[in-house]
Amino acid sequence: MEASNVTNALFNQLNFRGERQKIISSNIANINTPNYKTKELVFENELDKVQAPMLKLAQTNGAHLPTISNMNHSANPRVLEVKGLEEQNDGNNVNLDTQMGEMSKNKVIFDAIQSSIRKDSRLMRSVVESSAKN
Numbered sequence: 001m002e003a004s005n006v007t008n009a010l011f012n013q014l015n016f017r018g019e020r021q022k023i024i025s026s027n028i029a030n031i032n033t034p035n036y037k038t039k040e041l042v043f044e045n046e047l048d049k050v051q052a053p054m055l056k057l058a059q060t061n062g063a064h065l066p067t068i069s070n071m072n073h074s075a076n077p078r079v080l081e082v083k084g085l086e087e088q089n090d091g092n093n094v095n096l097d098t099q100m101g102e103m104s105k106n107k108v109i110f111d112a113i114q115s116s117i118r119k120d121s122r123l124m125r126s127v128v129e130s131s132a133k134n
Helices: 005-029 044-054 069-074 096-133
Strands: 039-042 078-081
Touching: 005 039, 005 096
Parallel strands: none
Antiparallel strands: 039 078
């Protein structure tokens, strides 16, 4: 059972933020690895590419429920090497300050998404509880 389209979108973003944290951690762990290139998880750009055509979903049968789940399958995040960064003498281009900043930013967004999911769940629970009283 799906709570709401909002909750599904929030859970997808939460998964993305968790995966992004893994990539950032990997970059930091490889800061002293020769020729290691900084990686980034790209999702927003991919979503922009598929968002316009995918939002025009058509219901082919009156019994079918409209959903946005098809959009999520075609907009999977991808891991890319970041180009144009300054390299150290060993060919590594990981910048610790940049990665720590990205990690902090990602955590703030992750926490905000978790808070939104909790609020959405409380709202859904209150709707169910109030309908049970009638």
